[in-house]
Amino acid sequence: MTPRNPRDGDPLDREVDEALALANESPPQGPEQPVDKEDEDWADAALNLANGRPDRPAPERGRDDSADPTGTDWAETALDLAHERPAKRRECRDETGGDGGGEAGDPEADVYVWRQFLGNSTSEGTGSKNLRPRAPAPKPPAPYPKRTPAPPTSQPHPLMDKPHHSPTSWPDARAIAARAAVKEAAHAAPVMRPLSEALGQVLAAPLAALTDLPPFDTSAMDGWALAGPGPWRLPTDDEDQDHGILAGHGEAAALPDGHAVRIATGARVPPGATAVLRSEYGTDAGDGWLHASAAHPVVLGQDIRTRGQECRSGDQLLSAGTLVTPAVLGLAAAAGYDELPTVRRPRVEVLVLGDELLTEGLPHDGRIRDALGPMVGPWLRALGAEVTGTRRLADEADAVCAAVAESSADVVVTTGGTAAGPVDHVHPTLGRLGAELLVDGVAVRPGHPMLLARLAPENLESSESSESSENPESSEKSEKAENPGPQTRPARHLVGLPGNPLAAVSGLLTLAEPLLRTLTGRPAPAPGPAPLAEAVQGHPRDTRLVPVTFRQDAAVPLRFNGPAMLRGIAVADGLAVIPPGGAKRGTEVEVLDLPWSAIATEQLSYADHMRHADQSRPTGRASRGTDQASSADRAGQGADRTHRAPQASHRKDKAAGHGDGEDISPEEGPA
Numbered sequence: 264m265t266p267r268n269p270r271d272g273d274p275l276d277r278e279v280d281e282a283l284a285l286a287n288e289s290p291p292q293g294p295e296q297p298v299d300k301e302d303e304d305w306a307d308a309a310l311n312l313a314n315g316r317p318d319r320p321a322p323e324r325g326r327d328d329s330a331d332p333t334g335t336d337w338a339e340t341a342l343d344l345a346h347e348r349p350a351k352r353r354e355c356r357d358e359t360g361g362d363g364g365g366e367a368g369d370p371e372a373d374v375y376v377w378r379q380f381l382g383n384s385t386s387e388g389t390g391s392k393n394l395r396p397r398a399p400a401p402k403p404p405a406p407y408p409k410r411t412p413a414p415p416t417s418q419p420h421p422l423m424d425k426p427h428h429s430p431t432s433w434p435d436a437r438a439i440a441a442r443a444a445v446k447e448a449a450h451a452a453p454v455m456r457p458l459s460e461a462l463g464q465v466l467a468a469p470l471a472a473l474t475d476l477p478p479f480d481t482s483a484m485d486g487w488a489l490a491g492p493g494p495w496r497l498p499t500d501d502e503d504q505d506h507g508i509l510a511g512h513g514e515a516a517a518l519p520d521g522h523a524v525r526i527a528t529g530a531r532v533p534p535g536a537t538a539v540l541r542s543e544y545g546t547d548a549g550d551g552w553l554h555a556s557a558a559h560p561v562v563l564g565q566d567i568r569t570r571g572q573e574c575r576s577g578d579q580l581l582s583a584g585t586l587v588t589p590a591v592l593g594l595a596a597a598a599g600y601d602e603l604p605t606v607r608r609p610r611v612e613v614l615v616l617g618d619e620l621l622t623e624g625l626p627h628d629g630r631i632r633d634a635l636g637p638m639v640g641p642w643l644r645a646l647g648a649e650v651t652g653t654r655r656l657a658d659e660a661d662a663v664c665a666a667v668a669e670s671s672a673d674v675v676v677t678t679g680g681t682a683a684g685p686v687d688h689v690h691p692t693l694g695r696l697g698a699e700l701l702v703d704g705v706a707v708r709p710g711h712p713m714l715l716a717r718l719a720p721e722n723l724e725s726s727e728s729s730e731s732s733e734n735p736e737s738s739e740k741s742e743k744a745e746n747p748g749p750q751t752r753p754a755r756h757l758v759g760l761p762g763n764p765l766a767a768v769s770g771l772l773t774l775a776e777p778l779l780r781t782l783t784g785r786p787a788p789a790p791g792p793a794p795l796a797e798a799v800q801g802h803p804r805d806t807r808l809v810p811v812t813f814r815q816d817a818a819v820p821l822r823f824n825g826p827a828m829l830r831g832i833a834v835a836d837g838l839a840v841i842p843p844g845g846a847k848r849g850t851e852v853e854v855l856d857l858p859w860s861a862i863a864t865e866q867l868s869y870a871d872h873m874r875h876a877d878q879s880r881p882t883g884r885a886s887r888g889t890d891q892a893s894s895a896d897r898a899g900q901g902a903d904r905t906h907r908a909p910q911a912s913h914r915k916d917k918a919a920g921h922g923d924g925e926d927i928s929p930e931e932g933p934a
């Protein structure tokens with residue numbers, strides 16, 4: 264390998280991507296390893312490190328290095344073309360404009376064709392790595408079933424005419440995504456939900472107590488209510504009412520001074536009572552008198568929970584933005600609520616693009632299983648979205664464009680097709696629909712082609728008048744009832760996730776999470792730094808997101824973290840944010856939580872989803888070519904993951920907040 268100047272830009276990217284990809288397939292790297300030459304550039308050093316690993320798949324690299332007898336650095340050429348030359352971005356427009364993918368012999372077009380043919384390559388890692396076996400020419404497997412260039416009527420995307428722009432930095436991208444839907448979030452009216460349907464929702468307003476709690480003075484123990492000092496006169500046989508005062512009884516007669524009456528835990532303490540004596544601390548000798556044990560002298564007010572001890576009517580119990588957990592449901596019920604004001608869940612539709620994708624069975628003939636269809640919907644639900652459906656679309660420009668234009672969802676999430684290949688239809692679609700690109704590429708690995716766009720309102724209006732929606736799971740009726748007309752309808756957004764599966768996860772956490780956080784009214788997560796158990800190589804300019812697991816409060820980087828791999832993330836506790844340049848062992852890095860905790864609420868969300876789906880069952884052609892989200896989403900109900908604490912112990916301090924109201928009276932003692 265020729266050492267490269269780190270300032271070379273894309274060639275460096277290639278080296279870095281390759282190095283990272285190789286490292287991805289190796290065990291987590293240990294502490295800093297020796298670098299042979301001081302002036303060796305970063306990428307070479309990275310590669311050396313990767314090369315030194317025992318289980319690096321060396322043959323693949325060896326094959327690649329010798330693969331091109333002409334010595335052409337074809338991957339570098341491809342990246343040069345893709346990144347540097349403005350005219351080449353037009354290839355996408357040309358493609359959508361009808362010439363089908365560039366001139367004969369155009370290296371970029373060539374590369375893209377090969378990439379598509381080699382989409383099922385066994386090599387893992389970056390997109391560029393997929394390009395490697397370009398020469399000598401391998402026999403391509405059977406072509407994909409369909410590949411249609413866009414019709415000549417397509418409009419070019421505005422950015423296609425511009426020189427290649429800089430990607431947005433990772434922190435900026437998240438901030439932009441969090442701000443993107445602020446207006447829409449403010450616009451959404453709260454939805455009143457019965458308690459039985461509120462689990463997993465977010466409170467749209469503060470929760471104020473509707474009653475004092477406890478609502479009356481209550482006995483904290485089974486025993487006797489007492490009035491004044493003892494011994495105490497017990498009711499005569501005639502006066503005794505079976506078990507005395509039980510929970511649920513109305514107000515009892517006043518207790519005269521010097522008298523006692525049997526009382527149960529939770530029963531209303533009679534007027535005049537000054538304390539409760541636990542049954543184990545008193546003796547009824549059968550002579551009509553009750554004596555307290557000498558070891559337990561009675562203290563005024565003991566074992567009585569006084570009215571309003573927990574809250575007075577009107578006290579604020581919870582703030583807006585609180586996630587409705589089982590405990591919140593209990594508190595709300597105790598405080599007198601039958602239903603709760605909740606933030607309307609943003610409705611999200613998932614569009615999975617790719618002719619090469621199979622929905623069942625084993626990969627064959629160059630085709631692979633769709634890993635994103637089963638994953639993205641449940642992931643979005645865990646982030647608080649109501650997923651109206653997951654549709655799989657062919658790589659056809661018009662189909663993609665129509666699906667986006669006709670979707671009634673607040674947020675459309677696409678997977679694949681974000682790059683500039685001949686059948687990557689996301690940018691051209693956004694161009695045709697006049698969408699505003701808020702984020703177009705992010706300086707993050709994996710996932711750099713991810714994007715966020717605001718869809719033009721006119722598309723929404725035209726889609727509303729359209730009779731030909733192919734989305735069987737959209738709840739058009741309920742949507743329209745909630746939103747009276749196009750002029751009052753909020754804008755919609757589109758999140759474009761790259762097709763490589765871990766790159767798609769990166770897009771979910773970078774763009775979808777902040778966008779949905781705003782739309783669902785949830786507060787931003789508290790930053791949760793953790794020390795790295797091992798050094799992690801960085802990209803020279805871009806942030807890296809690396810799956811980690813927690814061991815003894817440290818973040819341990821996981822293997823199999825290449826862009827096309829899900830093996831690492833499937834066992835991860837979070838994604839470590841590795842700043843450009845990498846991070847040494849022991850460095851505190853931010854760790855993004857995975858939203859599995861919300862999956863505990865999925866039973867309800869799923870029921871909810873099914874209810875909507877039932878209400879909007881497709882009629883006629885509407886179901887054609889679609890994939891009901893249900894099977895995919897059901898698969899995501901990984902209850903087995905809920906045992907894993909979503910936030911590692913290193914962030915336990917987040918839960919340490921206490922209110923003023925200490926709730927255990929000294930008399931009552933610890934529960």
Ligand SMILES: Nc1nc2c(c(=O)[nH]1)N[C@H]1C(S)=C(S)[C@@H](COP(=O)(O)OP(=O)(O)OC[C@H]3O[C@@H](n4cnc5c(N)ncnc54)[C@H](O)[C@@H]3O)O[C@H]1N2
Nearest residue numbers: 345382390617633634635679680681682687761762763766
């Ligand atoms: N010349 C360049 N090519 C590529 C670049 C680049 O910078 N220059 N970036 C690479 C990176 S990084 C990524 S990520 C991908 C993003 O591409 P797309 O979003 O257009 O995705 P596709 O091309 O459709 O697919 C990429 C890859 O992922 C597989 N895939 C797609 N969907 C699924 C799915 N639902 N389940 C499983 N796997 C899926 C697909 O088969 C491809 O292998 O672009 C690179 N190229």
Ligand code: MOO
Nearest residue numbers: 709710711766826
């Ligand atoms: O490598 Mo891509 O980073 O999979 O976004």
